Amino acid sequence: MIDWPLAELLPHAGDMILIDEVVAFDEEQIHTRLTVTPGGLFNLANGAMPAWVGVELMAQSVAAYAGCQARVRGEAVELGFLLGSRKFECNVEQFAAGSLLQIHALRSLQDDNGMGVFECRLTGPGIEAFARLNVYRPPHAAEYLNEGART
Structure with a gap:
């Protein structure tokens, strides 16, 4: 487990931080996990989390x-963007409350311009989900965001 607070690793705040912890990482990959708790930002009335939130869990892991x-x-930690996902596949429609979910993201491509591709897998009790995420981290995120405001 990594001791850095998630709020110092992610450009998110409060309830938007959906993963619980970074278990391990190296130069090519990361392992994260979370326990689905009722009452979360995206939870259903029964406390479960819709499976489509798995894409966001994978993106937060990246x-x-x-x-x-x-x-x-x-x-400094910089802002990045999820451009899209390819072939998100999941064998369930929701992640039950109390489920321990484990996410593995493996970098398969990253260029000097900030474009990257990650192969992601989310597992839990009876749960298998996969996706390839396309991401972008501009070299100077603040300047990149200000460009749109000037037009």
Whole structure:
């Protein structure tokens, strides 16, 4: 388990942080996990989490990977964007309350311009989900965001 607070690794705040912890990471991958708790931001009335939230869990794991890499290099955590996912597949429609979910994200491509591709897998009790996430982290996120405001 990593001791850095998630709020220092993710450009999210409060209830938008959906993963509970970073279990391990290295230069190519990250392992995260969470326990589905009733009353969460995206939970259904029965306390379960819709399976489509799995894409966001995977994206937050990728963001935590970037945050961990930045911390190791002594750099600030920067904003990144989920551009899309390919072939999100899940064998269930929802993740039951109390389920322990484990996410593994493996970097398969990253270029110098900030584009990246991650192969992601989410598992839990009777749960198998997969997706390939396309992400973008602009070199200077603040300047990138301000460009749209000027037009």
